[in-house]
Amino acid sequence: MVRFSSLLLVMSLMLFSAGPLHASSEGYELYIAEGIQLINRGNLKDAVVLLRKAMKLSPRNPEASYYAGVACSREGRYEEAEALFLKTLRLDETYTSAYIELGRIYYETSRCDDLERVVSRLAEVSKDLVSKGEAADLVEGCRRKAEEGPYRLDVYTGIQYDSNVILEPSNPPVSAARKSDARAVAYLTSSAVLLERGIVRIKGGYNFYQSLHMDLGDFDVRYNKIAPVAELDLSDALSSSVGYSLEYTLLGGGLYSRFHTYYATLTLKERGGYSTEGVYEYAALKYWDSDLFRTNSIRSGFRNRLGIRQRFRLRRLTGEVYYFSDFNRADAGYWSFNGQVVGAGVFYRVMHPKVTRPLYLSLTSEYNERRYRDDYPGLGKRRLDRLQQYSLRFTYRISRRLSASITESYTVNDSNLGIFDYKRSITGVFLTVNIL
DSSP states (O other): OHHHHHHHHHHHHHHHHHHHHHIIIIIHHHHHHHHHHHHHHTOHHHHHHHHHHHHHHOTTOHHHHHHHHHHHHHTTOHHHHHHHHHHHHHHOTTOHHHHHHHHHHHHHTTOHHHHHHHHHHHHHHOOOHHHHHHHHHHHHHHHHHHHTSSEEEEEEEEEEEESSOOSOTTSOOOGGGOOOEEEEEEEEEEEEEEEEETTEEEEEEEEEEEEEESSOGGGOEEEEEEEEEEEEEOSSSEEEEEEEEEEEEEETTEEEEEEEEEEEEEEEEOGGGOEEEEEEEEEEEEEOOOSSOTTGGGGOEEEEEEEEEEEEEETTEEEEEEEEEEEEEESSGGGOEEEEEEEEEEEEEEOOTTOOSOEEEEEEEEEEEEEEEEEETTTTEEEEEEEEEEEEEEEEEOSSSEEEEEEEEEEEEEESSGGGOEEEEEEEEEEEEEOO
């Protein structure tokens, strides 16, 4: 009997001592596993409770503080989440996911400078290019959010070499007048939110462009555009806008064109960064005669445009494809046409271990077909133009507000009337300054 009682006592002591030992060595893992399940189910408060228990049992475990930070972040408790992710990184500076989640907090709270520091640190400690790409996307998105503030002002300056100086593709000079030249270019874009109330946002925009040619001063262009717009957020998935723009172009110091344009868009936002936009546009077109274009005024008239645009986002790649139908009517029938435009563009962030600053590549392509309605004078044929345009741009972001770009564009027009055939190449180098 004594031996049996002694055995019970020993077993009781073993169970008593094994309980806390099991909780401290294995119990925290169970808390973490259950906490992750609760996060996946959306039960964030209970997840935080379990994960904090795991942190008490194993204070040096980075996984517990990381998932507790995830739960707090998903709940919108950003200060707590930030502290937890910083603790995770103190315990393990190579914990890549903690950098990403910390970056998301800085993105949501528009702390772009803190976000950039996190991304720079991630670049030092990790070789994971995918995670670096995600972090860099957050930085770029944070900058874009900042740029979407109430005021924006960007200035572009640079030089271009043009192999075939013309003002616009539809109205090139005759072959004998075509020349190459270099020019300096300045371009300013600005916008401001004038009113924001409920689902309505009213914005105003102003663009200015000036080119100064080295030799062909008659082709110096000055362009002004004023563009107010009203945007309506009808729901999380649906938005619309109605707008107007006034555009003036001066050629060689004299009036060349004036456009009044009215437009409306309807945008359906889809999952995964996709959106579909329908567009309608009406423009009243006014042209003036000049020494270079003596019968320019007969192109005055109006244009209707109807089209659709699909935007997409695939990790570091964003882009769009679009189609438009054009119906242009001019004072002279041989300048009236029915046309169609098909185009696509992609924007890609280059990721490479040796690229320490954001480097971007954009590529666009467009096909434009115009079938003119009347015979061209003196040639006895209706004009049919098939225009192809391609452009390539490399942009290197020097700092948050300064970037440099190298651009190349190529245009070829194939017309059944030989006098309108031409090829054109434009190479440029630009600096862009984000002032506001």
